[in-house]
Amino acid sequence: MAELTAKQRMEIPRNEMPAQDAKVRAGNYLEVATGYSEETARLEAERCLQCKKPQCVEGCPVGVRIPQFIKALREGDMAKAVAEMKVKNNLPAICGRVCPQENQCEGKCIVGKKGEPVAVGRLERFVGDYELQHRTCPLTKAPATGKKVAVVGTGPASLTCAVDLGREGHKVTMFESLHTPGGVLVYGIPEFRLPKGVVFGEIDYAIKCLGIDIRTDYVIGRTLTLKDLLEEYDAVFLGTGAGLPMFMRIPGINLNGVMSANEFLTRVNLMKGYLFPEYDTPVKVGRKVAVIGAGNVAMDSARCAYRLQAMQAKEGEDHEVHIVYRRSMEEVPARAEEVHHAQEEGVIFDLLTNPIEIIDDGKGNVKAMRCIRMELGEPDASGRRRPVEIKGSEFDMEVDTVIVALGTSPNPLVFVDADGLERTKHGTTVANLETGRTTKPKVWAGGDIVTGAATVISAMGAGKRAAADMHAFLSGNGTW
Amino acid sequence: MGDTAAATGYKILQKETLSDVTKLMVIEAPQVARKAQAGQFIIIRIDERGERVPLTIADYDRNAGTITLILQEVGKSTMQLGAMKVGDTVASFAGPLGHPTEIKNYGTVVCVGGGVGIAPIYPIARSLKEAGNYVVSIIGARNKGLLFWEEKMKAVSDELHICTDDGSYGRKCLVTDPLKELLESKRRDVAHIWAIGPAIMMKFVALATKPFNAPTTVSLNSIMIDGTGMCGGCRVPLTEGAQFVCVDGPEFDGHKVDWNSLMSRLQFYKTEEQAAVEAYKHKCNLDIAAEKGGA
Ligand SMILES: Cc1cc2nc3c(=O)[nH]c(=O)nc-3n(C[C@H](O)[C@H](O)[C@H](O)COP(=O)(O)OP(=O)(O)OC[C@H]3O[C@@H](n4cnc5c(N)ncnc54)[C@H](O)[C@@H]3O)c2cc1C
Ligand SMILES: Cc1cc2nc3c(=O)[nH]c(=O)nc-3n(C[C@H](O)[C@H](O)[C@H](O)COP(=O)(O)OP(=O)(O)OC[C@H]3O[C@@H](n4cnc5c(N)ncnc54)[C@H](O)[C@@H]3O)c2cc1C
Ligand code: SF4
Ligand code: FES
Numbered sequence A: 001m002a003e004l005t006a007k008q009r010m011e012i013p014r015n016e017m018p019a020q021d022a023k024v025r026a027g028n029y030l031e032v033a034t035g036y037s038e039e040t041a042r043l044e045a046e047r048c049l050q051c052k053k054p055q056c057v058e059g060c061p062v063g064v065r066i067p068q069f070i071k072a073l074r075e076g077d078m079a080k081a082v083a084e085m086k087v088k089n090n091l092p093a094i095c096g097r098v099c100p101q102e103n104q105c106e107g108k109c110i111v112g113k114k115g116e117p118v119a120v121g122r123l124e125r126f127v128g129d130y131e132l133q134h135r136t137c138p139l140t141k142a143p144a145t146g147k148k149v150a151v152v153g154t155g156p157a158s159l160t161c162a163v164d165l166g167r168e169g170h171k172v173t174m175f176e177s178l179h180t181p182g183g184v185l186v187y188g189i190p191e192f193r194l195p196k197g198v199v200f201g202e203i204d205y206a207i208k209c210l211g212i213d214i215r216t217d218y219v220i221g222r223t224l225t226l227k228d229l230l231e232e233y234d235a236v237f238l239g240t241g242a243g244l245p246m247f248m249r250i251p252g253i254n255l256n257g258v259m260s261a262n263e264f265l266t267r268v269n270l271m272k273g274y275l276f277p278e279y280d281t282p283v284k285v286g287r288k289v290a291v292i293g294a295g296n297v298a299m300d301s302a303r304c305a306y307r308l309q310a311m312q313a314k315e316g317e318d319h320e321v322h323i324v325y326r327r328s329m330e331e332v333p334a335r336a337e338e339v340h341h342a343q344e345e346g347v348i349f350d351l352l353t354n355p356i357e358i359i360d361d362g363k364g365n366v367k368a369m370r371c372i373r374m375e376l377g378e379p380d381a382s383g384r385r386r387p388v389e390i391k392g393s394e395f396d397m398e399v400d401t402v403i404v405a406l407g408t409s410p411n412p413l414v415f416v417d418a419d420g421l422e423r424t425k426h427g428t429t430v431a432n433l434e435t436g437r438t439t440k441p442k443v444w445a446g447g448d449i450v451t452g453a454a455t456v457i458s459a460m461g462a463g464k465r466a467a468a469d470m471h472a473f474l475s476g477n478g479t480w
Numbered sequence B: 001m002g003d004t005a006a007a008t009g010y011k012i013l014q015k016e017t018l019s020d021v022t023k024l025m026v027i028e029a030p031q032v033a034r035k036a037q038a039g040q041f042i043i044i045r046i047d048e049r050g051e052r053v054p055l056t057i058a059d060y061d062r063n064a065g066t067i068t069l070i071l072q073e074v075g076k077s078t079m080q081l082g083a084m085k086v087g088d089t090v091a092s093f094a095g096p097l098g099h100p101t102e103i104k105n106y107g108t109v110v111c112v113g114g115g116v117g118i119a120p121i122y123p124i125a126r127s128l129k130e131a132g133n134y135v136v137s138i139i140g141a142r143n144k145g146l147l148f149w150e151e152k153m154k155a156v157s158d159e160l161h162i163c164t165d166d167g168s169y170g171r172k173c174l175v176t177d178p179l180k181e182l183l184e185s186k187r188r189d190v191a192h193i194w195a196i197g198p199a200i201m202m203k204f205v206a207l208a209t210k211p212f213n214a215p216t217t218v219s220l221n222s223i224m225i226d227g228t229g230m231c232g233g234c235r236v237p238l239t240e241g242a243q244f245v246c247v248d249g250p251e252f253d254g255h256k257v258d259w260n261s262l263m264s265r266l267q268f269y270k271t272e273e274q275a276a277v278e279a280y281k282h283k284c285n286l287d288i289a290a291e292k293g294g295a
Helices: A006-011 A038-045 A055-059 A066-074 A078-086 A092-098 A120-134 A156-167 A196-210 A226-232 A261-270 A296-312 A336-345 A456-474 B076-082 B115-130 B150-155 B176-185 B199-212 B259-266 B270-294
Strands: A148-152 A171-175 A213-215 A235-238 A258-260 A288-292 A320-324 A348-350 A353-360 A366-379 A385-389 A395-398 A401-404 A443-445 B010-019 B022-028 B041-045 B053-056 B059-061 B066-072 B092-097 B108-114 B134-141 B159-164 B190-196 B216-219 B235-238 B241-244 B251-253
Touching: A038 A066, A038 A120, A055 A066, A066 A078, A066 A120, A078 A092, A078 A120, A092 A120, A092 A196, A092 A456, A120 A196, A148 A156, A148 A226, A156 A171, A156 A196, A156 A235, A156 A456, A196 A213, A226 A235, A235 A456, A258 A261, A261 A296, A261 A401, A288 A296, A296 A320, A296 A336, A296 A401, A320 A353, A366 A401, A443 A456, B022 B076, B041 B066, B053 B066, B053 B076, B059 B115, B066 B076, B066 B115, B076 B270, B108 B115, B108 B176, B108 B199, B115 B134, B115 B150, B115 B190, B134 B150, B134 B176, B150 B159, B159 B176, B176 B190, B176 B199, B190 B199, B199 B216, B199 B259, B235 B251, B235 B259
Parallel strands: A148 A171, A148 A235, A171 A213, A235 A443, A258 A401, A288 A320, A288 A401, A320 A348, B108 B134, B108 B190, B134 B159, B190 B216
Antiparallel strands: A353 A366, A366 A385, A366 A395, B010 B022, B022 B066, B041 B053, B041 B092, B059 B066, B216 B251, B235 B241
């Protein structure tokens, strides 16, 4: 394509993401968004104005070199596009799929001020997928330093940290309590949004290139403690996330049929419950499901439940999934694309609605959920308008399954035998946000364990910053 | 994936049949044996399609790096595990999980084990005995065929009472009968009671000891997935609010447990479990038929 003027670039409409038809995909677990073709990707790349002071980069939590990778992509130099990407982001195929771009790069993109922003996320995914297949940018390893590092957890924070330290020549051992590495990327985010092949492709490649050792079935705090690790390793990174589910304190919360989103998603994703009895772990949803909450976790639960119902339904049987959220659509915290997809697939949104009791069928199972209508009042501490109950508006919603997706806090097991590791009253670990250093010498932390439930990219950023500081420390340039 | 450990797996070193449906297995897992203590459990997963099954540590040998498990075949996973042979490997083995039993010299203690619960009560009785307690043990089962470890229990107890529901061995009674008699007779000052067995048994033990205000610890076996506090599926309502059996337990004050809720939660997947057993048996029959056909 000949060099275009800025005006011409802005006239190109944003390219839609090809996706499986909503009716079809609501009955399967295959990936929803099928990805740009090369042609579409290059056309989308033409929309970028190559700003001198790129706002998109400001919006990116790790400062991905966005204009540079987009330029290489539109010039057809894929190897360069990958190399530019990997300066800041080790896992573009994952981020391109799950980042909340509308609040980050795309939210800031100058083209978006008048029309629709450049689809940075979709281009990132295109570059990531290209690399997964072609491996133009091999991971290389510096000569061995003789230093040993333990990385606890195998989510995005730990994976990023382990890869960066492995590249510097340190001997990295990762410890994971579950039987499979990947953290939330594997047990939480469903296959239809982030295929596990993508995650395992990245992990396997890192193991192969860098000789990283991953020990699954190691529960730190039980199988080994932080104290044990410090005796054997020169430095320890904690990236154990925030996996402890919170339940509401309302009557009926322990009835059969009420479960945390973590339980439901773990049964479905990690244990492949949707393939029961081919796989051994059952997962059960009724014909009418209520999901409490409206974050990514709630959207994933709702869409998994809807698919499961469709797969288990008898001919002509009705089924419903409701998102029950106490604020309005404007405050919904999930990624815009997921909300849109959920609505397309048939998930019903009950907004400004708050559960107050779960009602027993007399045999210990859920029969209904009593809710109250809400309205928005004055702004609260978070700046969002506070929902207040409308007196006398109680009503019963007939449901047989309730999935609670109201947030999580750090899993406390890792803190066994960890004297001197300070925590906040929310259970998160105190750490320097620039370096990842905790209050305990030779221990770094990053990701959800520090911030509470956040995003994949912020966890990766924390893993990267910690790795840089750990490397400086291990190389002797750093003192504690 | 995750096959770093699974590629090698955890080897079954020894297997014994204790009754038709009760098997003992010794499994090689040095990293678990190093830290294992009485009262804790492990999570086992047979293969890539397997579920995560919690089983109590019935014994451990730190030097040999082994864990002893006793399993009762009640469903698909335990049947499949029970059919495995020495030399076979399982894909995952994580632990030790949960809090260990608080062992100290209490004075006189009672250890009640019902059915497969005899297995987990044994290391507790042994540790309590080693700590200098006067140990009264009561073990019971539906019938003689389901009883095991009588000799081992005898060796770590000052008194051993044996009950069967049908009277085919020992006394024909429930485990709660000798317990009540002991408490009523006041012949010893009972300081603490441990009870492990089916939920219904633990419920009745707790009810029996309540009038005497005798501290009673039970080990709960709720349905689990991860076993690390991540899902809340194992939660059990106690008088002071719900707790997670896998990280807060598995031992709890039996007088505080909401037994009806616990028992109802254990039934939640009954239909699916039965379907899994049918499919498993069907597949075994097909395998046998195929072998015969091939021969
Ligand atoms: C359902 C769901 C959907 C989400 N969707 C999005 C999205 O679309 N976009 C987005 O940006 N973010 C999303 N998030 C949030 C994002 O996934 C997390 O912020 C991110 O994964 C945090 O990474 P982490 O590395 O800190 O920890 P995690 O990914 O939580 O990984 C922690 C790992 O540590 C292991 N571990 C825990 N304790 C121990 C221990 N004691 N010993 C050994 N190992 C241990 C865990 O098993 C786990 O594998 C979602 C989260 C969920 C649950
Ligand atoms: C901490 C803990 C320690 C345990 N220790 C032992 C042990 O040492 N030996 C042993 O044989 N079993 C033990 N169990 C029980 C064992 O985990 C279950 O029997 C097993 O998960 C059943 O799997 P399955 O596929 O064979 O049967 P399923 O098909 O899952 O279940 C068959 C039947 O068993 C019941 N059941 C299901 N899960 C459990 C459960 N967790 N506890 C009790 N009943 C259940 C079901 O209601 C059903 O009636 C323990 C459980 C826990 C939580
Ligand atoms: S802000 Fe938009 S137009 Fe400017 S460099 Fe970034 S992606 Fe391109
Ligand atoms: S088994 Fe998941 S929290 Fe206990």
